[in-house]
Ligand SMILES: Cc1cc2nc3c(=O)[nH]c(=O)nc-3n(C[C@H](O)[C@H](O)[C@H](O)COP(=O)(O)OP(=O)(O)OC[C@H]3O[C@@H](n4cnc5c(N)ncnc54)[C@H](O)[C@@H]3O)c2cc1C
């Protein structure tokens with residue numbers, strides 16, 4: 210039986226429902242948490258509904274099956290604008306969102322990262338701000354998120370066994386005095402909550418056929434539907450959000466699977482389309498009352514877009530590694546994640562093992578490259594180990610999502626343009642991280658090391674950030690927009706700063722916290 | 737490769753043929769026979785052969801069979817169903833020949849490479865490079881050659897070598913985890 214076959218349905222005229230746009234980490238979690246409270250919820254998801262049996266052990270085929278391929282454009286000096294000008298981000302367009310393709314690394318932000326402006330000071334060219342919440346405000350929600358997602362090394366859940374790629378990183382880390390283990394992963398090391406344990410397939414980026422890795426597709430979404438208070442509509446692409454004369458949102462207009470325009474009434478609208486589509490939707494919803502787009506009196510919608518400082522180091526060895534076997538992210542070093550300005554930059558970064566299959570390795574190793582140097586690296590594929598570097602990038606007002614009026618999507622709506630310039634701090638951090646990554650592999654006899662530039666952004670953050678003061682951001686500490694009380698931001702676009710950690714655990718924790726607050730407001734009639 | 741002779745006779749006039757160079761390579765183990773052929777629907781045989789050789793200069797792997805490079809030509813040939821692409825490719829080949837004072841394929845390897853290099857960045861070169869960077873590495877033959885197991889991993893490597901690396905110390909259990917039984 211399909212997930213949605215027997216679900217409760219709501220009428221288009223039902224103005225008592227909360228409408229959630231997007232079914233990924235933020236939207237899927239929020240929907241379940243509201244439904245559990247008995248609040249009627251409609252989830253509109255642009256992508257199609259798949260089952261785990263549909264997932265493909267084939268990188269390009271899976272990408273074409275699940276990735277967001279609607280047009281986007283790029284500008285700015287970041288290298289992606291040259292390498293993948295039409296594909297600035299790697300995001301999934303399907304029920305479950307990017308939690309289908311994600312690797313599962315689930316790290317809490319560090320306390321000081323919530324106080325970025327206070328901790329790092331006034332960094333020129335950066336638009337730093339402290340979060341309106343502290344680590345302590347989020348701690349209980351982190352605990353909830355770790356339990357619901359089944360994060361290893363929390364709640365008595367054992368670590369995952371390390372694969373070959375992990376062994377190389379671990380051995381190098383030992384030599385340099387770094388700590389290294391198989392991390393906090395939302396991947397079952399043993400069967401849990403009706404989901405199987407990891408079979409070490411190595412296709413985490415293509416969707417986990419065993420359901421060992423957490424995804425809203427087979428956790429929160431079915432749980433929410435089972436309450437009888439949630440309806441999931443797949444292939445429902447929201448084009449704009451409407452409001453009444455008082456400036457409260459009251460409906461969303463979307464295109465269904467037949468391309469037919471539909472209008473769903475709503476008491477509350479929560480936007481969780483990931484940090485490029487969320488601001489695009491607010492901007493595309495401009496009206497005479499809100500000429501610059503919804504919730505944009507501050508002018509901050511779309512600004513402070515962050516994508517993390519990223520890069521990869523691959524290294525080749527005399528003996529085989531076969532890094533592609535087993536979990537894609539299999540090991541982590543956190544010893545550079547702290548803030549130590551004496552390294553030549555503020556904030557910190559994580560080092561996490563990463564592997565790509567042969568097809569993606571060719572595409573991403575050094576985009577645009579050709580000739581002997583490139584093929585010499587590829588020749589050593591089976592003897593390669595790899596890691597991903599991911600660190601805090603600086604928010605900048607000019608790094609921003611805007612509408613590109615010259616290019617329209619299939620529904621006639623202007624597409625998003627992604628503009629990004631690396632900050633000097635990002636560049637200094639990347640240089641440092643490349644150096645440390647190389648040192649780890651050189652310590653265990655690397656023949657060659659290769660610095661690989663950023664992939665299309667998997668972490669997209671901050672474009673509707675939360676702020677204590679309305680003029681500094683788009684939403685408050687529970688994701689409620691400053692301008693429109695019944696409009697909420699429910700995904701990674703809320704992030705005030707990016708922090709060094711992979712963001713999803715925090716997105717989920719924020720969604721759980723938002724659901725609790727929104728539930729209370731609805732009960733008290735204050736929203 | 738589904739390069740059957742019947743498909744060739746039915747669909748096309750032009751065909752690219754070759755023989756596997758390494759009789760004991762990983763690819764030879766997969767291939768039904770040492771001879772291979774690729775029917776061309778839009779490109780001429782001379783164009784197809786030139787594009788194959790150009791691709792070898794762009795992505796030179798000394799021991800990778802021509803049969804794998806032929807898969808790039810196959811995708812270029814399909815793309816050449818579109819007239820713009822067809823023109824781009826045939827004009828590119830003609831340019832190479834013109835600059836060779838006749839037939840580029842008759843030049844020595846150094847000369848051939850120099851002329852390919854001179855076209856780097858041109859739409860012709862980029863079409864081949866961007867097609868090849870996908871086609872050349874996204875097939876079972878390439879997987880066998882480079883040592884990637886592809887969809888064989890679908891069932892999981894838990895009992896099939898995910899941690900079989902033995903030339904480095906075993907990480908302690910506290911940093912790793914228990915293998916489920
Ligand atoms: C390859 C890869 C690996 C990753 N690994 C990790 C990791 O190890 N750890 C980690 O923390 N994070 C990881 N991430 C990032 C993680 O997937 C995201 O942070 C997370 O999924 C974001 O959640 P979200 O709710 O903001 O958006 P998403 O999960 O992307 O969900 C957004 C959904 O909204 C839908 N949508 C968008 N616009 C509309 C519209 N107009 N109408 C209707 N629906 C719409 C989209 O189709 C999508 O389904 C990874 C990402 C990728 C691509």
Ligand code: SF4
Pocket residue numbers: 396406407408409410411412413414416417418419420421422535536537892
């Ligand atoms: S390695 Fe584990 S988590 Fe990843 S796809 Fe395979 S079974 Fe799922």
